[in-house]
Amino acid sequence: MREQGNERMNWQERMTNAISYLEGNLAGTVDLAEAARAANCSPFHFFRMFDVITGMGPAEYVRRRRLSLAAAELASDAGKVIDVAVKYGWESPDAFSRAFRKEFEVLPGAVRTGGVTLHAYPPLAFSIALKGDKAMEYRIEQGPEYRLTGISLACRSDDGSNFREIPAFWGKVMEDGRFNQLCNRMGKNLRVCGVCHTCDDATGAFTYSIAIETPPSMNGMPEGCSEIVIPPSTWAKFTSRGPLFPNYQDMIKRIYSEWFPASGKEHAGTAEIEYYPCEKDANDPDYYAEYWVPLK
Numbered sequence: 001m002r003e004q005g006n007e008r009m010n011w012q013e014r015m016t017n018a019i020s021y022l023e024g025n026l027a028g029t030v031d032l033a034e035a036a037r038a039a040n041c042s043p044f045h046f047f048r049m050f051d052v053i054t055g056m057g058p059a060e061y062v063r064r065r066r067l068s069l070a071a072a073e074l075a076s077d078a079g080k081v082i083d084v085a086v087k088y089g090w091e092s093p094d095a096f097s098r099a100f101r102k103e104f105e106v107l108p109g110a111v112r113t114g115g116v117t118l119h120a121y122p123p124l125a126f127s128i129a130l131k132g133d134k135a136m137e138y139r140i141e142q143g144p145e146y147r148l149t150g151i152s153l154a155c156r157s158d159d160g161s162n163f164r165e166i167p168a169f170w171g172k173v174m175e176d177g178r179f180n181q182l183c184n185r186m187g188k189n190l191r192v193c194g195v196c197h198t199c200d201d202a203t204g205a206f207t208y209s210i211a212i213e214t215p216p217s218m219n220g221m222p223e224g225c226s227e228i229v230i231p232p233s234t235w236a237k238f239t240s241r242g243p244l245f246p247n248y249q250d251m252i253k254r255i256y257s258e259w260f261p262a263s264g265k266e267h268a269g270t271a272e273i274e275y276y277p278c279e280k281d282a283n284d285p286d287y288y289a290e291y292w293v294p295l296k
Contacts, residue, residue, distance in 0.1 A: 011261040014039040015053070015126040018046065022062055023123050026069060027087050030062050033201040042269025044196075045260075047204035051157045052256040054124060057204055061124065067103045068121040070096075074111040075118065081108045128261045136251070136259055137239040140295070146230040146273075148193055150211025151178055151222055155196075157204050163249055166194070166208055173210055178222040183278060185215045194274035195228055230271050233294040240289045244282035248274075248289055255293060268294035 018039040022030060035058060036046035050058045066088040073084050085096030085108075100108045106116050153169045155162045173179045182192060191212075198207040214227055236259075240251045260267070273292040280287050 010264075012126050012128050014041070015049070015128075018050075018058075019124050019126065022058065023065070026062065026066050026089075028089075030089070031202070032058050032204060036201070042199075042267055043201040043204065044199040044206065044269045045267035047157050047199070048267075049256050049260065051160060052253050053126065053128065055160065057157050059203060063099070064103070064121040065123070067100060068119075070100070070108070071104060071111060071118045072120070074108055075116075077112055084108070128257070134254075136254060137241070138259075139237050141235055141237060143233050143235050143292075145232050147214040148195060148209070148211040148228045148230065149214040149218070149221065149225050150182065150193070150195070150209040150228070151225060152207050152209040155206055155208045157206070162208070167245070169208065170194075170210065179210070181220060181222045182210065182212050185220055186212050186278070192276050192278060194276070195230075195271055197228055197230070197271035199269070228271065230273070233268060233270060234296075235273075235292045236265065236295055238291045238293070240291065242285060242287065244276075244287060244289060248291070252291060255291065266296040268296050270294045 018035045021035050021038040025031075032047075033043050036043040039046050039049075041049070047057060050056075050061070054061065056064075070084045070088045073079055074081065078084075079087070081096070082093050085093050088096075090096035090099065097107055100106075104111075104116075104118055110116055111118070151173060153165065155165055170179075179192075186192070193209075193211045195209045195211055196206055197209065200206065209226075209228055211228060215221070218225065236255075238251055238255060238259075240248045259265075272294065275290040275292065276282070277288070282289075
């Protein structure tokens with residue numbers, strides 16, 4: 001138990017360091033890759049951890065905190081609207097006004113007239129709780145280079161949008177026939193993959209692909225497919241059992257909010273792989289799927 005507690009405190013300290021960096025640069029330039037370095041982890045891991053633990057991406061946190069501070073300054077008549085806008089990272093008063101109105105439902109200038117209701121976003125304080133009330137089934141294995149080919153979607157992890165956009169992407173690919181095209185090219189390997197890869201260190205954006213192992217020929221593959229090369233890796237392979245939804249997404253959230261802080265393992269910052277066997281219905285009580293996370 002002491003070892004687990006030490007890892008939890010270590011992660012709390014690391015994420016707190018990242019928050020300190022973000023808070024210290026709200027009136028200036030925020031580099032999210034630098035925030036990840038403050039947390040001593042890869043940008044991909046940092047963005048995912050931040051989103052799962054807080055319910056928003058680091059970019060969204062910065063946006064909310066900047067608007068909160070800007071509103072407080074305007075309410076206290078501490079500066080001109082244009083000066084406050086530039087101070088907190090907006091390139092023009094119009095862009096600032098749009099963001100301010102979207103958040104507070106009033107224009108910045110109206111704050112100074114009084115009687116305007118505002119809300120504040122205080123700085124985050126991290127507390128990582130390791131529940132341990134449900135076992136997680138996993139194994140750690142070495143893997144060779146993988147070559148996968150599939151259809152891609154540009155994603156962001158802000159506010160958990162990836163947990164909405166990716167299932168919708170699967171639905172679209174199944175509906176328009178591209179999924180069947182992939183399945184017809186799988187040969188003996190009756191598994192289709194979801195791959196999170198090509199993370200943008202500056203924004204946390206990444207590419208999600210629905211893919212199969214690269215076939216010998218691209219004949220019969222859906223238009224627009226591209227190949228994804230995944231280097232040899234050490235994998236933590238987690239198993240989800242039971243109907244795919246909501247079990248699978250719940251497992252992913254627990255990997256980042258519980259398993260990583262408790263295990264002391266580090267994400268390698270490379271692609272993650274979802275493996276779905278095709279011989280069973282995803283709603284079957286006996287269905288299983290795997291989520292592979294690369295480790296340093």
